[in-house]
Amino acid sequence: MEIHTASRLNHFQTGIFTALDEKKEEFLKTGRKMYNLFIGTPDFPVAPHIQEALIESAKDPENWHYSLRDTPEMLEAVKQYYKNRFHVDIETDEIMSVSGSQEGVAHLGLALCDPGDVVLLPNPGYPVFEVGAYLGDAQLYFYDLKEENDFLPRFDEIPEEVAEKAKYIMVSYPYNPVCAVAPSSFYEELIAFSRRHNIIIVHDNAYSDIIYDGAYGGSFLNYPGAKEIGIEFFSLSKSFNLTGARISYVIGNKQIIDAMKLLRSQYDFGMFYPIQKAAVAALTGPLDGVKEQCRKYQERRDTLCHGLRRIGWNVADSKGTMFAWVRIPEGFSSSQEFCMELLEKTGVLCTPGSAFGSCGEGYVRFALVLPPAELEEMIDVIDRSGILKNR
Ligand SMILES: Cc1ncc(COP(=O)(O)O)c(C=O)c1O
Structure with missing residues (x-):
């Protein structure tokens, strides 16, 4: 029997994510270190x-x-x-x-x-x-x-x-x-x-x-x-x-x-x-843990945004949420192209802004899910990769 599912499902395509997922699998096979800032799952514990x-x-x-x-x-x-x-x-x-x-x-x-x-x-x-x-x-x-x-x-x-x-x-x-x-x-x-x-x-x-x-x-x-x-x-x-x-x-x-x-x-x-x-x-229950956690997110935001500016990537400070929304560097034609190249050259996985709609094109999203020391290391890797230069 030929199965015809509901046409509304046609709205739910996962094109960009599938492409990125394939690239991620390919990268993991190389055994190099990955910095996964793709998805917004908090790494902090439950009280x-x-x-x-x-x-x-x-x-x-x-x-x-x-x-x-x-x-x-x-x-x-x-x-x-x-x-x-x-x-x-x-x-x-x-x-x-x-x-x-x-x-x-x-x-x-x-x-x-x-x-x-x-x-x-x-x-x-x-x-x-x-x-x-x-x-x-x-x-x-x-x-x-x-x-x-x-x-x-x-x-x-x-x-x-x-x-x-x-x-x-x-x-x-x-x-x-x-x-x-x-x-x-x-x-x-x-x-x-x-x-x-x-x-x-x-x-x-x-x-x-x-x-x-x-x-x-x-x-x-x-x-x-x-x-x-x-x-x-x-x-x-x-x-x-x-x-x-x-x-x-x-x-x-x-x-x-x-x-x-x-x-x-x-x-x-x-x-x-x-x-x-x-x-x-x-x-x-007590809410001091919630406040302390916000402070830690801010520390990560500072490490990431200030750190990227230090290596010549002109990014704005995130004002809230557990993410940073960052304009892609000049010389790249799309956020997806940039994400792919960033992953290949540095092991940094982030989300192309175009996955969120046409106004997201030209941006990428980083989730603040790594501690400051790892973010510092990641920024260093990005700097040394040369991806921000010579385009
Ligand atoms: C803007 C926004 N709304 C809703 C959600 C989903 O929250 P919940 O875990 O309650 O489904 C998220 C999770 O990332 C989110 O970023």
């Missing part, structure tokens, strides 16, 4: 009190049943965390857990869109943003994030007729991949624009705890009117290194949360109890 909460909970056979719901204890922990950390008042029925923001964002279109609705997405974009729109059979409209605008959208460039058809807009600061942050005035402008056109705001807040130079990482829900018009994804993956546990929350407008809950009740039987316990421990 002991969080691990212990999960282990203790897993010892109870009752906790291996379907949970079916978010426990009142966990919802209360999220509520209190938002109050203490972000000065935001939310009710427990304005919160739902998701199996990572990735899963929650991917299901947005299914809960919010009818065919023909438009979804406004950033370019460059974190890849799952467009998945959410495609799965909802929506039309995608990309707004550009350019360096000359501090990687903030220009709302006046979005055509009226597009804005009128838009169902939701995805935004995220501090933003992966461009490593930019947004001022308060941006959120005020965003809320005014979205109100004018009746657009739901979805703020992906994955990096509020990884922000540099003393800046404050807040919550979108802190802005007046935010809860009337939007939701926020708040992930435990990067603040608490719980990436593999898959725990995150969608928080905000109750009507939207109810729609997400209804959808979820059709495909899921609830978050594993021990993970809910781990989340409670994370949210109610």
Whole structure:
């Protein structure tokens, strides 16, 4: 029988990553050292009190049943965390857990869109943003994030007729991949624009705890009117290194949360109890480890960005996230070409900006997942390779 799978899968191609993966495999066979700054998986450990909460909970056979719901204890922990950390008042029925923001964002279109609705997405974009729109059979409209605008959208460039058809807009600061942050005035402008056109705001807040130079990482829900018009994804993956546990929350407008809950009740039987316990421990426990970790990320950011400038590569300092977003040196025709050559000559693996959309062309992304000493060594290898010169 000839199998015809859904045509929407055609949107999900992995061309650049496949090419890079082949190159990586080839490189590994040479036995040379690789500096892998490709993927954003934190190398920092999970705090002991969080691990212990999960282990203790897993010892109870009752906790291996379907949970079916978010426990009142966990919802209360999220509520209190938002109050203490972000000065935001939310009710427990304005919160739902998701199996990572990735899963929650991917299901947005299914809960919010009818065919023909438009979804406004950033370019460059974190890849799952467009998945959410495609799965909802929506039309995608990309707004550009350019360096000359501090990687903030220009709302006046979005055509009226597009804005009128838009169902939701995805935004995220501090933003992966461009490593930019947004001022308060941006959120005020965003809320005014979205109100004018009746657009739901979805703020992906994955990096509020990884922000540099003393800046404050807040919550979108802190802005007046935010809860009337939007939701926020708040992930435990990067603040608490719980990436593999898959725990995150969608928080905000109750009507939207109810729609997400209804959808979820059709495909899921609830978050594993021990993970809910781990989340409670994370949210109610001490936060000095989170701050210390941010300081360590900043040390890595300094080592990488200052170090690259020292060897003649004119890169800007990352302002937040666990990445650096760096213009490729002159003389290369594309970010993919540069990544391939960088890997071949130095063993440094990074992500071509074009993997995040057309506005990512001309940049590469480095994940800050190696300690400073290794980053120093890597910078030395790049310098000695001559890749920055003689082109
Ligand atoms: C911008 C952004 N959103 C969401 C995620 C995914 O987070 P989670 O682990 O909660 O799915 C990431 C992870 O790298 C991210 O960078």
